[in-house]
Amino acid sequence: MRKKTLHRKALTIESGEAASKGEQTRSLILETALEMFGERGYEETTMRAIAEKAGIAQGATYYHFRSKEHLIQAYYERMHELHQESCAEVLKKERTLKGRLFGVMSQILDNMEPYHQFAGILFKTAADPQSPLNPFSPESEPARRASVELFAEVLKGARTKMPPDLEAEAPMLLWLYHMGIVLFWIHDSSPKQRRTRRLMERTVEIVVRLIQLVSLPPMSPLRKSVLRLLTDLREEAS
Amino acid sequence: MRKKTLHRKALTIESGEAASKGEQTRSLILETALEMFGERGYEETTMRAIAEKAGIAQGATYYHFRSKEHLIQAYYERMHELHQESCAEVLKKERTLKGRLFGVMSQILDNMEPYHQFAGILFKTAADPQSPLNPFSPESEPARRASVELFAEVLKGARTKMPPDLEAEAPMLLWLYHMGIVLFWIHDSSPKQRRTRRLMERTVEIVVRLIQLVSLPPMSPLRKSVLRLLTDLREEAS
DNA sequence: GTCTATAACCGGATAGAC
DNA sequence: GTCTATCCGGTTATAGAC
Numbered sequence: 454m455r456k457k458t459l460h461r462k463a464l465t466i467e468s469g470e471a472a473s474k475g476e477q478t479r480s481l482i483l484e485t486a487l488e489m490f491g492e493r494g495y496e497e498t499t500m501r502a503i504a505e506k507a508g509i510a511q512g513a514t515y516y517h518f519r520s521k522e523h524l525i526q527a528y529y530e531r532m533h534e535l536h537q538e539s540c541a542e543v544l545k546k547e548r549t550l551k552g553r554l555f556g557v558m559s560q561i562l563d564n565m566e567p568y569h570q571f572a573g574i575l576f577k578t579a580a581d582p583q584s585p586l587n588p589f590s591p592e593s594e595p596a597r598r599a600s601v602e603l604f605a606e607v608l609k610g611a612r613t614k615m616p617p618d619l620e621a622e623a624p625m626l627l628w629l630y631h632m633g634i635v636l637f638w639i640h641d642s643s644p645k646q647r648r649t650r651r652l653m654e655r656t657v658e659i660v661v662r663l664i665q666l667v668s669l670p671p672m673s674p675l676r677k678s679v680l681r682l683l684t685d686l687r688e689e690a691s
Numbered sequence: 692m693r694k695k696t697l698h699r700k701a702l703t704i705e706s707g708e709a710a711s712k713g714e715q716t717r718s719l720i721l722e723t724a725l726e727m728f729g730e731r732g733y734e735e736t737t738m739r740a741i742a743e744k745a746g747i748a749q750g751a752t753y754y755h756f757r758s759k760e761h762l763i764q765a766y767y768e769r770m771h772e773l774h775q776e777s778c779a780e781v782l783k784k785e786r787t788l789k790g791r792l793f794g795v796m797s798q799i800l801d802n803m804e805p806y807h808q809f810a811g812i813l814f815k816t817a818a819d820p821q822s823p824l825n826p827f828s829p830e831s832e833p834a835r836r837a838s839v840e841l842f843a844e845v846l847k848g849a850r851t852k853m854p855p856d857l858e859a860e861a862p863m864l865l866w867l868y869h870m871g872i873v874l875f876w877i878h879d880s881s882p883k884q885r886r887t888r889r890l891m892e893r894t895v896e897i898v899v900r901l902i903q904l905v906s907l908p909p910m911s912p913l914r915k916s917v918l919r920l921l922t923d924l925r926e927e928a929s
Numbered sequence: 930g931t932c933t934a935t936a937a938c939c940g941g942a943t944a945g946a947c
Numbered sequence: 948g949t950c951t952a953t954c955c956g957g958t959t960a961t962a963g964a965c
Binding site for chain 4: 737738739749750753758759
């Protein structure tokens with residue numbers, strides 16, 4: 454799950470094992486960049502300034518990061534790790550679907566909060582179909598898979614029963630729901646993104662109700678045609 | 692509805708009325724730019740090259756378009772106009788909700804097809820929460836309103852009956868659905884975006900079924916809580 | 930108000946020496 | 948792996964012509 458860089462860095466810190474010089478520089482650049490992005494914003498932070506503050510030549514930064522956008526990608530990975538860790542606690546405690554989904558979504562919003570302004574930029578580059586940062590791109594398939602896995606976890610530990618056909622697709626559908634909330638969050642300019650909180654609280658309830666509803670026998674035809682569509686699309690993709 | 696520039700251009704063509712020199716130049720730049728974007732792609736087309744091909748000084752392009760992105764905006768407006776016009780025909784013929792929605796969605800996909808690659812770029816800039824191009828930004832409120840209006844039209848002419856509470860929100864919900872399809876389309880790399888076609892065909896059916904289902908009395912509580920959420924969010928926004 | 934011509938600035942990205 | 952020098956293209960500035 455962990456990316457090599459972060460892993461090695463962790464090793465350096467935790468066990469004192471010497472990281473190669475390259476790894477050290479890479480870390481230094483990343484720390485400097487993220488710090489400056491946080492202070493000054495993404496567009497306003499030039500690659501030159503990052504290099505200067507880190508005390509290395511501009512060319513060297515391009516040796517370690519293919520482009521300015523790739524610095525964002527590193528942030529992205531770090532954030533995902535944070536989600537994994539903080540949600541683990543919630544999932545140990547909560548046993549109802551509603552509680553678990555709410556807990557996970559809350560954690561995710563908490564984790565992202567400090568980076569709201571920055572996330573707008575991230576989203577902009579992530580939205581580019583060409584970009585490897587794009588959540589639907591093949592490059593980010595591992596990250597996506599891990600993310601969906603988090604929602605599989607949400608469902609697995611809950612007492613709520615559902616038909617097997619739905620159970621198979623539900624994690625992906627919850628992930629999609631979560632992406633919608635994140636999309637709203639990005640565009641939410643209310644103080645502390647309170648509107649997103651409210652939206653999340655209320656839609657979690659609706660989502661849970663919807664799952665129960667759609668599990669009922671009279672809903673079977675509709676459910677099946679939607680699920681059929683999903684599997685067809687997936688097959689077509691390969 | 693029409694933008695001034697396009698209107699004047701149309702007049703020039705249709706009635707021979709002289710457009711001002713400025714309007715002509717503006718048109719010329721836009722045509723040239725769109726053509727080159729289509730041939731070479733957005734990133735690969737430089738402002739210098741556009742100016743050169745149009746036979747104009749580079750400074751002049753900046754006189755007419757504040758930035759390279761503003762050329763995209765012009766494309767955006769043109770596309771919206773095209774949708775309005777081509778959908779009008781469909782809406783005159785079709786009388787069922789399914790037929791109308793399918794017709795409109797088909798037209799939209801047809802209109803966009805030549806610009807698939809280009810649309811990726813457009814989307815990238817449009818996704819930036821800061822950008823005036825963003826479909827959720829205040830700046831694009833008129834365009835959004837007009838777009839929602841198109842779906843109000845879809846519903847108005849259909850025989851399908853629905854409860855008044857739903858009727859009020861349905862155009863916006865259909866617009867949101869349409870945005871989802873466009874999002875999929877942007878990321879669809881299948882030949883001629885066939886996967887999007889298929890997705891659209893099948894989801895139109897599901898959407899219509901969903902509308903009928905949710906109009907049923909036993910669905911009233913769920914429907915009301917969703918609709919309540921929507922109006923609450925709107926109120927909060929102002 | 931509409932445009933030309935030209936030069937400069939800025940910052941992301943790259944080449945090639947060491 | 949790191950440096951210096953350079954390229955490239957979006958953008959801005961200026962001064963002047965019609």
